[in-house]
Amino acid sequence: MQTPVPSDLIVQLAQAFPEHATRIVEALETPPSVSLRLNPARPLLSPPHVELQDGTIPWLPTGIEGYWLRERPTFALDPLWHAGAYYVQDSSAMILSTIWDELDWQEPPALALDLCAAPGGKSTLLRDLLPDETLLVSNEILPKRCKILVENLVKWCGADHTIITQEDPQQLTPLLRGACNLVLVDAPCSGEGLMRRDEEARRMWSPQLISDCVSRQRAILREAIRMLMPEGVLLYATCTLNQEENDQMVQWLLDHYPCQLIDLSHTAERIPGAYATAYGLHLWPGIVRGEGQYLAALRLTDILERPSEVRRTKGLTRSSRQELASLSWLSEVPSADCYTIGEQIYQLTPAAAQLLAEASRQRLAVATPGFAVATMRHQAKGYEPSFALLHHPLCRTAELPALELPLQEALRYLRGEALTTSSPSARGITAITYRGIPLGLAHSTGSRLNNLYPKPYRLRI
Known part of the structure; x- marks a missing residue:
């Protein structure tokens, strides 16, 4: 100092x-x-x-x-x-x-x-x-x-x-x-x-x-x-x-x-x-x-403020639980309801959904509404696992093709670089892991994996 x-x-x-x-x-x-x-x-x-x-x-x-x-x-x-x-x-x-x-x-x-x-x-x-x-x-x-x-x-x-x-x-x-x-x-x-x-x-x-x-x-x-x-x-x-x-x-x-x-x-x-x-x-x-x-x-020790009366607010858009139940990489049908917010599907309890609806009515800034279980980034291709899902026990990573990386390759992935593999992998979404822990996702085209690691989180050194 x-x-x-x-x-x-x-x-x-x-x-x-x-x-x-x-x-x-x-x-x-x-x-x-x-x-x-x-x-x-x-x-x-x-x-x-x-x-x-x-x-x-x-x-x-x-x-x-x-x-x-x-x-x-x-x-x-x-x-x-x-x-x-x-x-x-x-x-x-x-x-x-x-x-x-x-x-x-x-x-x-x-x-x-x-x-x-x-x-x-x-x-x-x-x-x-x-x-x-x-x-x-x-x-x-x-x-x-x-x-x-x-x-x-x-x-x-x-x-x-x-x-x-x-x-x-x-x-x-x-x-x-x-x-x-x-x-x-x-x-x-x-x-x-x-x-x-x-x-x-x-x-x-x-x-x-x-x-x-x-x-x-x-x-x-x-x-x-x-x-x-x-x-x-x-x-x-x-x-x-x-x-x-x-x-x-x-x-x-x-x-x-x-x-x-x-x-x-x-x-x-x-x-x-x-x-x-x-x-x-x-x-x-x-x-x-x-x-x-x-x-x-x-x-x-005493009442300081009484809670606001629960208003009838416009609800969030529910997603189809039946469609989510068919996804092999979800370990179980979520017990809470699922809602579509933007391109993401969120699992929310009734209390969370009500609070979010009221926050929207009050025009409050919500950075993240909760746990995103899936994304519809490519809507025509259907659901894909979200980045957040990989960090939650609901994710059945065994049901996803996975690629385990050594240290230097894992750092390349975290920097946002595309990866190649000598043995062709199944096309589609692949989980990228290090020491068995999921890091993120990639999209396999066979021998090349396009990096899906979120840009704001990428390593810059």
């Missing part, structure tokens, strides 16, 4: 946390930690980058597996990363899974919202933690970041039971007011906890930036809490270190809204070095193996 840790920040840390400040500042001058989380739906014979593995993350619950690496490899040159077999995520950010049992769900959440979701680390983790029947709305207002969010969720789970929106939180409130069992706000912040991996966080930091972030966070939280139903849970997270954006922000919520804190102190006992305050959990670089993270949980 060329930019030193800001002196004003050092003073603030010394005043707020005198017993820890020196270690935190010293850690900010060391290399960042590197960790990844495995996709439970992508079983592998051997873990990715096992030669660099440097300890498993001990605070993850059963069913969630992650570990640290000794150094950071070039993940972009690993086809398994492109296939969604794992997600590169800071171990501190994974504490969302550690506190899950502390939320004491009386019944499974029906509707969850990740309000500031890009690039998708916490949304992919939420999708693994939430029951399959829970509808997750992942939102990101910035277009470029929203595209990354879509890619990560599609590759992680096909974006199943997930609607991805690209809206200002204020615009989402009329759609979701008083309706969510869970709202996660991973708030835009001053980024102090990321300063050892982000040079820009050092250059941009100032006391004024903190003040600006506090104003933005309050504006987002005003909308977030309006979208909660009574007894709904608000999770508030940042990757910064100061009190104004962390504990004091939670106190502001308690002062202005009918909610109570959920005690997370027991979670701190399971995370070596975690620091619990009366409000939430602090994870600091140099104290915990990971970057900076703050997390607090609150429960709404």
